[in-house]
Structure formats: C-alpha cells, structure tokens
Amino acid sequence: MVKYCDLFYIFFKIGTFTIGGGYAMLPLMEREVVDRRGWLSREEFLDQVALSQAMPGVFAVNMAAVVGNRLRGLWGSVAAIVGNILMPIVFILLLAVALRQVRTIAVVDHFFMGVRPAVVALIAAPVFSMARTAHIGWRNCWLPVAAALLIWLLGVSPVAVIAVAAAAGFVVGKIQNRKK
Amino acid sequence: MVFAELFFTFLKIGLFTFGGGYSMVALIEDEVVSRHSWMTAQEFTDILAVSQMTPGPIGINTATYAGYTAVVGQGLPQWQGVIGALIASLAVVLLPVVLILVVSHLLSRHSQSAAVVAMFRVLRLTVVGLIAAAALQLLTVESFGTPGLNLRFGLSVAIFVAVLVLSLRRKVGPIALILASGVIGIIVYGLA
Numbered sequence: 001m002v003k004y005c006d007l008f009y010i011f012f013k014i015g016t017f018t019i020g021g022g023y024a025m026l027p028l029m030e031r032e033v034v035d036r037r038g039w040l041s042r043e044e045f046l047d048q049v050a051l052s053q054a055m056p057g058v059f060a061v062n063m064a065a066v067v068g069n070r071l072r073g074l075w076g077s078v079a080a081i082v083g084n085i086l087m088p089i090v091f092i093l094l095l096a097v098a099l100r101q102v103r104t105i106a107v108v109d110h111f112f113m114g115v116r117p118a119v120v121a122l123i124a125a126p127v128f129s130m131a132r133t134a135h136i137g138w139r140n141c142w143l144p145v146a147a148a149l150l151i152w153l154l155g156v157s158p159v160a161v162i163a164v165a166a167a168a169g170f171v172v173g174k175i176q177n178r179k180k
Numbered sequence: 181m182v183f184a185e186l187f188f189t190f191l192k193i194g195l196f197t198f199g200g201g202y203s204m205v206a207l208i209e210d211e212v213v214s215r216h217s218w219m220t221a222q223e224f225t226d227i228l229a230v231s232q233m234t235p236g237p238i239g240i241n242t243a244t245y246a247g248y249t250a251v252v253g254q255g256l257p258q259w260q261g262v263i264g265a266l267i268a269s270l271a272v273v274l275l276p277v278v279l280i281l282v283v284s285h286l287l288s289r290h291s292q293s294a295a296v297v298a299m300f301r302v303l304r305l306t307v308v309g310l311i312a313a314a315a316l317q318l319l320t321v322e323s324f325g326t327p328g329l330n331l332r333f334g335l336s337v338a339i340f341v342a343v344l345v346l347s348l349r350r351k352v353g354p355i356a357l358i359l360a361s362g363v364i365g366i367i368v369y370g371l372a
Contacts, residue, residue, distance in 0.1 A: 019355060021201045021238040051284055054300055057276020058239035059200050065277045066284050077281065081273065088236020089269055092244040093262055095230055100252070107366055114365015115358055116225045116323040117336040121343035122232065122354050124315035126202050127308055129348065134304045143302070147309025151210070152316045158207050159196045165306040166299050173298025 002039055002071040004079045010037070011064050012083035022060035029063060039071055060084055182218075182254055186247055186264055189216065190271035193243075197276075199307035201238030204272075206314035208242055214317070218250035222322040232354045243272040331372055339364065 068080030247268025325332030
C-alpha cells in the first residue's frame with residue numbers, strides 16, 4: 001500500500017520545483033506515478049487527467065486530489081494536495097512581503113513597467129493557442145466572442161457567463177440526443 | 181469583514197473555473213479588481229508576473245498573492261495579510277476538490293452522457309472568450325502608458341507584440357520573457 005508520506009513527498013517535489021503552472025506538472029506526475037513508482041497504469045492515469053480537466057478548479061490540485069484518493073482515499077488526497085501547494089504558498093508570501101518593502105525603489109518600478117505589457121501578452125497568448133485546440137472556426141467563434149464582449153464591454157460577471165454556457169450546452173446536448 | 185468576503189469570493193472563483201489557471205485569472209480579476217476594488221489593475225498585473233515566475237499552480241499562486249494584497253491594501257497588518265492569503269488559497273480549492281472526489285466515486289468510465297459531453301464542449305469554447313476578456317481588461321493606461329508618441333507607450337506596445345509573437349511562434353517560456361522585459365524596462369527607463 002502506498003504510504004501517505006510518499007504521496008506527500010512526490011507531490012511536494014513536483015509542486016516545489018515546477019514553474020509554469022499545472023500543465024507543466026503533468027509530465028512530471030506521469031513519470032513519477034506511472035513510470036517510476038507504478039502506482040497507476042497509464043490508462044488509469046489518463047482517466048484521472050480527463051476528470052481533472054473536466055471538473056472546475058485548479059488543475060494541479062484536482063490531479064493531486066484524484067490520484068491521492070485513488071491510492072489512499074480521502075487522507076491520501078489531502079496529503080497530495082498539501083504537498084503540492086505548500087511551498088508555492090510559502091514562496092508567494094515571502095515574495096509578497098519582500099516586494100512591498102522594495103516597491104518604491106526606482107529599479108523595481110522600472111522592472112515592473114517593462115514587465116506589465118509582457119504579462120498582458122502572456123494572458124492573451126493562450127487565447128490563440130486554445131482557440132486551435134478547442135476547434136474554433138467561423139461557425140462557432142460567435143460564442144467566445146460574445147462571452148468576451150459581455151464581460152469586457154457590458155461588465156457581465158464571468159461566473160454568470162460560465163453558468164449560462166454550461167446550462168445551455170447541457171440542454172442542447174439533451175435535445176440532440178433525443179432526436180437521434 | 182474582509183476575511184469572510186475573501187472566503188466566499190474565492191469559493192465562488194474556484195467553483196466556476198473551468199479550463200485551468202488562465203480562466204481563473206479572468207474570474208479573480210473580475211472579483212478583486214472590478215467588483216471589490218481590493219487592488220488596482222496595475223497591482224493585479226504585477227501579481228500575475230510574480231505568479232508565473234514562481235513554482236506552483238498559477239491559480240494557487242494568484243489566489244495566495246491576491247488574498248495577501250487584498251488584506252494589506254485595507255491598511256491591515258502583514259500577519260493578517262498572511263491569513264488572508266491562506267483563506268483565499270484554501271477557499272479556491274475547497275469546492276472543486278469536494279466535487280471531484282464525489283464525482284470520481286459516482287462516475288464509472290463508461291457513463292459519460294451526451295448532454296455532459298455537449299456541456300463541456302460549450303464550456304471549452306466559452307473559456308477562450310473569458311481569457312480574452314481578461315487580457316482586454318488589462319490593457320490599461322497604468323500598464324501601457326498614455327497612448328501617443330511617447331517612450332512609455334511605444335516601448336509597452338513593442339514589448340507586448342514581441343512577447344505575444346515569441347511565446348506563440350517560438351514557444352519561448354514565460355520566465356525568460358518576463359525577465360527580459362523587466363531588464364529592458366530597467367535599462368530604458370533608467371537611462372531616460
């Protein structure tokens with residue numbers, strides 16, 4: 001049986017040393033959980049990936065939850081989650097405190113003046129790459145465009161947009177299914 | 181009471197985040213900048229820079245930093261900011277984790293209904309729009325400078341275009357791009 005401390009350790013290592021968010025952690029999780037330790041078969045692992053992507057929340061934390069749960073139940077998932085997010089939270093807090101002290105120094109100010117447009121570009125970039133993976137074309141592009149305009153120009157809450165989209169998709173799926 | 185508000189706000193953000201950290205950025209921005217005014221768009225952009233340069237899930241990093249900044253921004257002491265950070269980080273994962281554990285018990289591999297599949301297809305499309313809105317809302321005078329023929333705005337637009345192209349076409353990593361932009365900022369604005 002997999003030990004709690006091993007679950008904690010694996011996710012701790014991945015959470016502490018992976019820069020670039022949850023999807024950057026995925027190959028590392030696969031290597032540890034499937035290849036090195038043999039805790040799950042590749043197929044089982046991919047099922048957990050699909051579930052984590054489909055459900056709301058932070059992808060990496062969802063992965064830790066379902067893999068931990070699969071191996072050692074509820075406390076297994078707690079061990080994996082805590083391992084995964086412990087050091088990132090500590091790092092961010094140290095940085096947040098430190099940045100508050102140095103905020104007014106000219107060099108730091110100039111650094112962030114250069115960085116801000118870059119960050120906006122990094123947020124805009126996945127729009128284009130995700131448009132490809134979500135198979136957006138002329139027929140369905142009205143949906144993301146409408147979502148963006150509703151939020152940006154009319155100030156509609158993204159929460160409302162997501163809720164309506166989910167409900168509409170579900171109903172349309174039900175109707176299409178009945179016609180078959 | 182800022183702590184209770186933080187908790188419920190991030191509970192909501194967690195529950196409605198589909199499609200990873202970047203769509204969470206859209207929700208966090210809407211709540212903490214537009215609705216609650218816990219911080220300015222400029223502060224939020226700085227948080228995003230730090231969140232992408234440090235290890236860990238982007239959603240957790242952003243929630244932690246936003247929780248801290250929201251509390252300290254109200255003039256409360258730093259240790260309470262740490263509590264705010266922990267509350268936001270916990271709240272953002274709480275409902276999704278409960279939900280996914282329940283669903284993983286209920287769901288056998290073959291029980292994917294057509295309606296659920298259709299729902300996720302629509303959600304994947306919608307999330308792209310959500311992220312686009314987040315990027316559009318960050319196009320502010322504070323981050324880019326006043327539009328016109330001046331050094332600040334010109335350099336900002338140049339950095340924006342360069343980063344967009346380099347990350348999409350050449351797959352340059354975010355840390356390299358953020359650091360390079362910062363160094364350019366230090367050099368150009370330091371000399372000007």
